[in-house]
Amino acid sequence: MSSIDLENNFANQMNLKNNRVLSESRNRKRSSAVTPVNLDSKERVKEFLDKFDFILSDCDGVLWVNNGAVKGAPEAINKLRAKGKRVCFATNNSTKTRQEFHQKLTKLGYESHMDELFPTSYSTAVYLKSIGFDRKVFIVGMSGIAGELADVGIESCGVGSDPTPRHWTPGMADVELDEDVGAVVVGFDNQISFPKLTKACSYVRDPNCLFIASNADETYPHPDPRVAVPGPGAYVAAIQAVTGKEAIPLGKPYKYFFDIIRRQHPEIDPKRTIMIGDRLTTDMVFGRNNGLKTLFVQSGIGTYDDMINFKNSNDPEDHKCVPDYYLNSLDDLNKYL
């Protein structure tokens, strides 16, 4: 009867490999990826420097890990500036405002200016402003988004803890919905809760409410490799499952994020721009999607083996994850700059 099915299913799941990205769309036609160049000599670095005038740099995993600067990275970025390269910071991190990122960069030894800062908290605010949004935003996320929205005159609610009231039973959730809410923005949030998720789903299901992912990263970096921290993409998937509505994703690797940066810096020439990042599936794909050169550093999430796996994959989509250049960390540049 059924025991065989049940046990086969068990066996199948035990054999499941954790390679979602690699396993998608296996059956497409073959193509070849670029061969990444290791910037391990003065000649290669010189040739590299001649390729670009503009740097877009990711932050977490490239410039810092948690609260400490990546060793040698401030020196490298400052040397690049001294050589006339211009820098913008493009991070999927939405937990802080630009002002807070500016303070962190300064504290860790990086020069930065407000018009160079593009956290997704800010890109979300710019996006909503650009479409003439004039209602209230419900945030599944942290204070960075609320701060940037306030800065462009958009009211928001939802940030912070929202625990399940004691009198709620599973079938009886007294949810008060705010009729002014016209958009839900999802970012990283370590105060997710049942009431918060219920409100977000209820708003999003309304056809007149926008659903925006400040970014859609499924995981958030964590030093312990056993720990899988849910990123905004986890909440986006949950809300999408409940409502059937897809989010507008504003972070890397999506094109809109670059559009927002270029609105403020129309002088950026994609062909003369390098994207530096530690995430192959976001930073490198973002570069590729926008016609930029890409530099992968291994001081954050991605590893050399990941890069090689993407290069050797038969799936052309995986080839977007392969960088033009790679380094252990930005520190390795210092000896050649």
Place this chain on the structure above:
Amino acid sequence: MSSIDLENNFANQMNLKNNRVLSESRNRKRSSAVTPVNLDSKERVKEFLDKFDFILSDCDGVLWVNNGAVKGAPEAINKLRAKGKRVCFATNNSTKTRQEFHQKLTKLGYESHMDELFPTSYSTAVYLKSIGFDRKVFIVGMSGIAGELADVGIESCGVGSDPTPRHWTPGMADVELDEDVGAVVVGFDNQISFPKLTKACSYVRDPNCLFIASNADETYPHPDPRVAVPGPGAYVAAIQAVTGKEAIPLGKPYKYFFDIIRRQHPEIDPKRTIMIGDRLTTDMVFGRNNGLKTLFVQSGIGTYDDMINFKNSNDPEDHKCVPDYYLNSLDDLNKYL
């Protein structure tokens, strides 16, 4: 440059329809659905009664809504028993143990016996026992699952609130993982939190850990039509997004759930069994997937219009949602029994 893209995207989302189920797989070949029979005459009810010996009945939305019995439903079920029909209760609700369901059924005027009760809290325990599972279970769900697991000698953890500790910053989550955990079970949970979800994702990502959905319903019923309450399927989607691993779904509409019921009742003949339910996408599909007859009642989630939409769809998958018989509620049977 980009503003047109941004605004088109906005316009597209504003036009999004909330019809996930209907819109999937539009391009398949045409097929025809059954024509549901309204049980609105003595003759039709008589013919209906001749078709089956065994009833599988859903609970929420069929027998009760929240804490009150559906008017006339206890009388109808008891009359069907008096006519020699046997009854089992098959519910995707995992928040209670069988014992607690038995108490609720009794309190609301339904006769019931322990061997007739199949909440997904119990089916999960039976499933894990059947595959010889001997480790600990981490539960994203409520005490019903823990109770049923304990009843078959399986230890569990995770039920209840698990708030984010004050000292956690977004990048620094001190997650303690229990090495004995070998399975994560997801059910309805109104105490979802960031630490709970992080632990679940971390366990599930381990290739040696099972990932089980006691059921995968995306929504939980709520009396206010504006409120979209996330069901276990929302958490399943989130964990799946983070880990890339698919859950084993044990509730309706999946076949395993019927396998588990039949293990305990090998005398059930699918051809002589009727599935009664209020959810077209779970109860009716469950019946269809297992060769049962189906009866749809409109005292819970699904509506007459939903039924007609599924019938008129061009997608053969939608036709699985169309019942053989329908009624306003079980009360309508009383006048013909």
